[in-house]
Amino acid sequence: MVDLLHMLAPCPKGWKxxxxxxxxxxxxxxxxxxxxxxxxxxxxxKYSRLPKKYLPVSDYIKYQGRFxxxxxxxxxxxxxxxxxxxxxxxxxxxxxxxxxxKPSKSK
Numbered sequence: 001m002v003d004l005l006h007m008l009a010p011c012p013k014g015w016k017x018x019x020x021x022x023x024x025x026x027x028x029x030x031x032x033x034x035x036x037x038x039x040x041x042x043x044x045x046k047y048s049r050l051p052k053k054y055l056p057v058s059d060y061i062k063y064q065g066r067f068x069x070x071x072x073x074x075x076x077x078x079x080x081x082x083x084x085x086x087x088x089x090x091x092x093x094x095x096x097x098x099x100x101x102k103p104s105k106s107k
Contacts, residue, residue: 008035016065025063032060033082036089045092057082 010025012018017025029035032055037048057079061067070078 014066016068017063021063025060028055028060028063031055032057033086034060036085047089050089054082054086 008026008029010017010022010029012022015025026035030037030049031051033051034057039046039048058075061070061075061078
């Protein structure tokens with residue numbers, strides 16, 4: 001069996017955003033569809049978090065200086081790419097159950 005961990009690590013310095021927004025950048029990556037949380041189990045994708053309604057990609061990139069050069073038509077192209085990805089995900093999506101803690105046994 002092969003385990004793989006593929007993760008997003010927001011980088012304030014490289015992405016050029018205020019370090020106070022680090023957690024928000026990770027959240028927005030998922031909420032806009034720029035990043036997908038999933039597991040691969042027994043040959044099947046299991047999505048850990050699929051937003052009911054996705055936010056616009058512009059909500060994610062507006063805080064990051066690395067995207068400051070993009071024109072509106074570039075953002076629209078990026079949004080179209082993400083929209084297509086989301087449609088493909090919805091077509092094959094199997095959501096993974098949220099893990100729950102098992103009660104500890106008292107001695």
